[in-house]
């Protein structure tokens with residue numbers, strides 16, 4: 200299990216990004232972490248990865264404190280940051296020099312994913328395009344089979360066919376023993392991939408819910424289809440007005456994550472309250 204308890208963190212003591220933040224994540228799930236620019240998504244992930252240290256509280260992975268960065272923790276975590284500087288070696292050499300830090304690394308899986316992503320294995324990583332570099336790191340991260348895989352904006356730089364492959368490859372790599380967290384602004388890229396949503400807003404995790412639970416409680420329809428008395432939030436687009444309403448009649452609709460996110464960050468507390 201991944202646990203954040205009473206996390207207080209700020210890059211300066213005067214301006215805290217989180218105060219007493221709590222969060223529990225379970226294995227066997229793919230979480231999408233959403234939040235506005237500057238909400239602190241990357242910083243939260245860095246706290247989890249033990250790359251920055253809390254002022255108070257702690258983060259842990261299967262009982263290991265992130266800040267301790269013990270070998271037992273490091274071999275169960277792989278973090279793919281938004282920006283990367285890869286060394287002047289090939290994807291094959293990278294596996295040769297790095298894989299031994301991860302006891303569950305699966306070489307066949309790595310090369311299979313690189314082939315699916317269509318990345319040349321004998322080109323120097325630093326000379327690959329940004330998107331190709333991302334693909335190498337995603338393939339490597341998945342092949343480590345660590346208990347926690349964190350990806351910060353992984354689809355930045357991926358073209359449209361690669362995003363489709365990304366979703367397929369990630370979904371195929373999930374097991375009951377691992378948890379994947381993906382932070383992104385490209386909410387559509389998470390469609391049919393994540394099963395749970397986390398929203399970081401105003402120093403707090405205001406939503407940590409499975410998509411099934413969300414669909415049980417609220418409905419996403421057009422205003423014309425909605426029960427007017429149950430409407431919580433409305434949003435116009437080119438084709439009409441879409442609505443989030445209370446799901447009184449147990450009709451399950453597809454969760455529109457972009458609309459849900461907009462409702463939450465536009466301070467529609469009623470939406471958050473009903474999902475609590």
Ligand SMILES: Nc1ncnc2c1ncn2[C@@H]1O[C@H](COP(=O)(O)OP(=O)(O)OP(=O)(O)O)[C@@H](O)[C@H]1O
Pocket residue numbers: 210216234235236237238239240241242243
């Ligand atoms: N190394 C740092 N030193 C000081 N302040 C920082 C540092 N890194 C981030 N910050 C600040 O912390 C805040 C949160 O940044 P962070 O990158 O975690 O947000 P984010 O939600 O990931 O944003 P975005 O969606 O724009 O990537 C921002 O105000 C940022 O300026």
